[in-house]
Amino acid sequence: MILKRKAYDKLIEWKNKSKGSTAILIDGARRVGKSFLAEEFGKNEYKSHITINFSRITSSIKDIFENDSMDLDLFFAELSAQYSTILFERNSLFIFDEVQLYPKARELIKFLVEDGRYDFIETGSLISIKQNVQDIVIPSEEEHFTLNPLDFEEFLWAMGDYASVPYMKMCFQEKKPLGAAIHRKIMNQFRQYMLVGGMPQAVATYIDTKDFASVDRVKRNILLLYRQDIIKYAKGYESKVLSIFNEIPGQLSKKEKKFSLSSLGKSSKMRTYEDSFMWLNEGMVINPCYNSTDPNVGLNMSLESTKMKCYMADTGLLITHTFEDNSYIDNQLHKAVLLNKLGINEGMLLENIVSQTLVSSGHRLFFYSRTDGANRENHMEIDFLISNGKKICPVEVKSSSYLAHSSLDKFLKKFKGRYGQPYVIYTKDLMEKEGIIYLPAYMSMFL
Numbered sequence: 001m002i003l004k005r006k007a008y009d010k011l012i013e014w015k016n017k018s019k020g021s022t023a024i025l026i027d028g029a030r031r032v033g034k035s036f037l038a039e040e041f042g043k044n045e046y047k048s049h050i051t052i053n054f055s056r057i058t059s060s061i062k063d064i065f066e067n068d069s070m071d072l073d074l075f076f077a078e079l080s081a082q083y084s085t086i087l088f089e090r091n092s093l094f095i096f097d098e099v100q101l102y103p104k105a106r107e108l109i110k111f112l113v114e115d116g117r118y119d120f121i122e123t124g125s126l127i128s129i130k131q132n133v134q135d136i137v138i139p140s141e142e143e144h145f146t147l148n149p150l151d152f153e154e155f156l157w158a159m160g161d162y163a164s165v166p167y168m169k170m171c172f173q174e175k176k177p178l179g180a181a182i183h184r185k186i187m188n189q190f191r192q193y194m195l196v197g198g199m200p201q202a203v204a205t206y207i208d209t210k211d212f213a214s215v216d217r218v219k220r221n222i223l224l225l226y227r228q229d230i231i232k233y234a235k236g237y238e239s240k241v242l243s244i245f246n247e248i249p250g251q252l253s254k255k256e257k258k259f260s261l262s263s264l265g266k267s268s269k270m271r272t273y274e275d276s277f278m279w280l281n282e283g284m285v286i287n288p289c290y291n292s293t294d295p296n297v298g299l300n301m302s303l304e305s306t307k308m309k310c311y312m313a314d315t316g317l318l319i320t321h322t323f324e325d326n327s328y329i330d331n332q333l334h335k336a337v338l339l340n341k342l343g344i345n346e347g348m349l350l351e352n353i354v355s356q357t358l359v360s361s362g363h364r365l366f367f368y369s370r371t372d373g374a375n376r377e378n379h380m381e382i383d384f385l386i387s388n389g390k391k392i393c394p395v396e397v398k399s400s401s402y403l404a405h406s407s408l409d410k411f412l413k414k415f416k417g418r419y420g421q422p423y424v425i426y427t428k429d430l431m432e433k434e435g436i437i438y439l440p441a442y443m444s445m446f447l
Contacts, residue, residue, distance in 0.1 A: 002040065003200050004157045005033065007147050011041045014143060015119065020090065023109045023120035023139070025099075027127050028147035029284035029313055030229065031222050033200040034123040035097050037147065041121070042093045049093040050083045054102040062102075069108055072115050093119045100124040110139040126233060126283050146284070149198025149314045151360040152190060152442055158203050159189065165445075172446045175437065177429040183440060187427060190442040194353050197316015219320040226285055233279075240264075240276040245285065248310055249322035252348045256381065258291075258369065259310045270306045277310070287311040287355050289365035295385055295392045295415060299366045309367060311355040318352050347399040350441055351383060354397050354425055357444045358384060368394070368411065380407040380414075386447055391420030395447065398426040408436070423447065 007026070014024045026034045035053075042049030052061065064078045079094075080087050099106050099122040112120055122142070150158070153165045164186055171178050178186065195215075196206045202218045209215075227242065234241040243264050251259050261268040280286045289309040294302035312318035322345065355365055368382040384395040392415075396408045405424055412422060424438045431438040439447075 003033070003150065003154065003203060005037055005147075005150070005154060007037055007145070008041060010145055011037070011121070012045070015045060018119075018143070020116050020119055021113065022141050022143045023113050023122060024143045024145070025106075025122040025124070025127065026147050027124060027144060027284070029149075030125050030225055031199055031201060032147050032149055032284070034125075034147050035095075036200065038095045038097070038121045038123050042095055046093040046119070047088045047091040048085050049095060050079060050085050050087075051095040051097055052079075052105070053097040054100075054105065055098040057102065065102070065105060065108070069111075072111070072117075076117070087118065089117050092117075093121060096120065096122045098124055100127050106142075107137055107139065110137075110141050113139070113141040126229070126279075148284075148360045149316075149356070150200065150203055151198065151357065152193050152445060155193045155196070155198065155203060156189065158207055161189070164189070168443060169446060171430060172439070172443050175430065175432050177431065178440075180429070183429040186442055187440060190353075190440075194315050194349055195319060197314045197319070198356070199314055199316065202316055215316075216320055219317055220324070223317060223321055223324065226283075229283065230279075234276070237276055237279075240273055241279050244273065244276050244280060244310070248286070248312060249318065249348075251310060252312075252318070252352060253322075253345055256369075257309045257348070257351065258307055274305075277308070280310075284313050287313050287359050287365055289355060289367050289384070291369050292366040292385055293368075295366075295368050295394075295418065299385060299387060299392070300364070303366070307369060309355075309365075311352045311365070313356065313359070315349060315353045315356055319349065322348075347397070350399045350425070350427070351397045354384065354395070354441065354444045358386065358447065361445060361447065363387075363447075378410075380410040382407060382411050388420045392418060393420045393423060393447070395423045395425060395444075397441075398424055400426075405436075 011024065026038060028034050039051060042051070061082060064075060064082070068075050068078060076087060096105050106122060109120060109122070156164055167182070168178065168186065177183070195212065196202050197219065199219065199222060202215050205218050206215045226245070230241045230245065231238050247263050251257060251263065261270060261273060264273065277288065281288055289311060291304040291307035292299045292302045293304050296302065312321065358365060363386050366385045368385055370378065370380050382394045383397045386393050386395060394408060394411050396405050398405070408422060408424070412419060422436050424436055425441050425444050426438055427441060428438070429440055430443065
């Protein structure tokens with residue numbers, strides 16, 4: 001099935017504004033739908049298109065790039081013949097798929113764009129790691145955007161629901177509850193989204209089968225692919241990357257979700273593992289969340305890189321990763337999630353899905369943590385900090401119906417005058433009380 005993606009509109013905007021003056025690079029995790037998106041765009045928006053997949057490049061195509069790229073008339077004529085595709089000036093598209101596997105093609109973009117005859121889209125994963133850029137000049141004629149997993153609205157579109165999000169947005173703007181029946185319906189859909197995740201193949205499988213076991217198999221294959229990529233591409237420190245990757249569910253299941261390096265070894269130091277965390281971030285397997293020691297509009301200025309939380313980029317993959325040693329049939333995980341009876345891990349999943357939603361909305365992730373060994377009363381941790389104009393909005397995530405938020409209260413007292421609207425993300429309907437807005441988790445997309 002064809003899944004409607006918001007990123008398609010970004011490509012339309014690029015095509016109309018650029019008019020061939022730039023190429024566009026679609027970056028993203030493996031299996032997030034980059035190639036499919038580019039192919040659909042090429043089929044729908046151009047008279048013809050050629051996709052060159054560098055993971056399956058033939059010797060004859062490689063020879064054209066190696067020996068004939070300085071003569072663009074010859075270069076285009078040969079590619080047109082090789083792919084049996086007629087090219088139309090200003091109405092044909094080239095897609096360089098998995099371009100990280102052949103960096104020379106990416107470097108060539110500068111001259112292809114300057115030529116101006118055709119449009120160019122590049123897709124790739126691990127685009128920025130050293131081995132994929134060390135021998136090339138990165139073209140300045142290249143625009144860039146990241147394709148994330150499907151967000152909740154895109155998931156609802158796949159389910160045939162185009163009405164819920166506009167109504168949710170109206171209620172958010174007017175700060176009014178949705179009502180018990182509608183809230184219950186949307187919260188159930190949101191739990192399905194958490195369980196399935198936003199990887200296109202998993203979503204399509206769920207839409208087609210409604211079978212969580214089939215979806216689980218898809219997600220296990222994606223996790224296997226990630227591990228294979230780590231072994232293949234994280235040369236020299238693959239064991240460190242795998243150690244971090246395998247530790248993510250255990251770290252997120254703790255009350256304080258900061259990644260503890262001691263879990264990797266008693267003498268482990270951040271400087272030893274820094275490249276490994278960066279690799280997982282570049283591969284868009286994780287969404288790192290950094291401690292901001294002095295919450296202000298410039299959150300990045302007070303970033304403490306040694307203290308971080310390590311969320312999975314897709315919550316559906318996190319669920320499968322967490323219970324990878326069991327089958328869905330054995331542990332009945334899907335029922336536990338849908339019926340809100342998962343127990344302690346419910347908080348882990350809710351916090352991860354909020355992190356995923358914030359990243360999809362364009363936020364970089366920060367949290368605030370303060371510890372005082374001498375006085376427990378001074379301890380506080382705010383799950384997320386988001387910048388809203390000239391103020392910082394603190395965001396707490398609560399998986400239970402218990403509405404106490406002592407850390408948020410301490411934060412509001414300590415940073416009075418600095419913060420904007422405080423939020424509590426939880427599983428009940430929208431409510432405003434004593435200056436705090438309590439948002440159902442599915443409304444985190446509007447922050």
